[in-house]
Amino acid sequence: MFTLLKKTIRRLLKLIAPPIMKLCVRWPFFSNLYYCIDRSFEREHQSVLAGQIQYQNGISDNTIESHTYRLRRNTHRLEKGLISKPRRPVFALNYIAETVDSFQNVVLLETENAGHLSNSTRWALDVLSAYFQVITSNQSEVVDRLREKFNQTCEKHSLNAGNKTPISRDQTALPISIEQLKLLAIRRRSVRWYLDKPVPRNAIDQAIEIAGLSPSACNRQPFEFRIYDDPDLVRKLSSIPMGTSGFHHQFPVFVAIVGHLNAYPFARDRHVIYIDASLAAMAFQFALETQGIGSCSINWPDIAAKEKMIAKAINLTSDERVVMCLSLGFPDTDGLIPYSQKKDLDGLRSYNRT
Secondary structure, X not given: OHHHXXXXXXXXXXXXXXXXXXXXXXXXXXXXXXXXXXXXXXXXXXXXXXHHHHHHHHXXXXXXXXXXXXXXXXXXXXXXXXXXXXXXXXXXXXXHHHHXXXXXXXXXXXXXXXXXXXXXXXXXXXXXXXXXXXXXXXXXXXXXXXXXXXXXXXXXXXXXXXOXXXXXXXXXXXXXXXXXXXXXXXXXXXXXXXXXXXXXXXXXXXXXXHHOOOOOHHHOOOEEEEEEOXXXXXXHHHOOOOOXXXXXXXXXXXXXXXXXHHHOOOHHHOOHHHHHHHHHHHHHHHHHHHOOOEEEEEOOOOXXXXXXXXXXXXXXXXXXXXXXXXXXXXXXXXXXXXXXOOOOHHHHOOOOOO
16 A cells, blocks of 8 residues: 555656746745755765764864865965965955964874874965965064964974975976877777786876876865775676676776765855866876776766665765766777767857857
8 A cells, every 4th residue: 555655656746747847947946845855966965964064073173184174275275365466465364363273283183193294284384384474564463463373383393384385387398299188088088898907006096196186176185086906896896886787897996086075164065076076087097098007987876776885885974975986907909999979179169158
């Protein structure tokens, strides 16, 4: 009886869904009501909320992860203020206090746990030093007070500023032409068949270092590359995504790119993990290709059962989301690749379209 009732409700919802969707498009408020019934975005909502909670709790509990994300963001904001033309006499008053607070906490935690500062924290040290030099004494009581707090932290931990501050862009002509770059883009295709040959980890690491140079909103870099090259793990994980049936059994390496929503205090930033991770993923694949390593982006649609499977398999927390998966390895010389005709230029761009 209960099963019959569920089927009846589903049929009814399918019938009334189209007119309700049109109503939601016309009056966006009603989309909230619609997605109370259709739970497609439930996991995203949960992850975004979990990320916000973890971020705020991390700040109040002085955990290194939340303070590091805030410090990276605000250090980047300070750099943008330092390079402004013209530069304002006083700037960053609305966030310099929290920046110094996070710097103080990260320095304390890193020196206690690791015994030294990370490169990211040294970058913050240098930029904060430059900021307090630019805004001289008596220009702002707030800045003067925070300068003293910053200097006390540096003295306590014997910190000296370096040169990780804004620099002139290198204008040297690159030894790579646009034609060569196009050849690399043409060469890089989705490889689905690989040689039974291990991929050196140092080659993967070099590609990830290049991926890490990709642009990221406020330089947070809210993602990580989870690399799996253990054959048993690769077989287990590569069978989870859709679209890998029939060829996942011979993947030498499986990669899950995981986004961290605890990098953000606001829901407005919920899509940045997908943008930033995707920018890095493309650089990663190009860097692999230059080393003779093929790769294939694996589609990762939001399907509840799949999300739960991979979350359990790689131990994801509630704020972590898989952005995309990849396979990689040395291409099988006998394997074929799809032709995959791309859009023509006219289908890809427009100028001044309104």
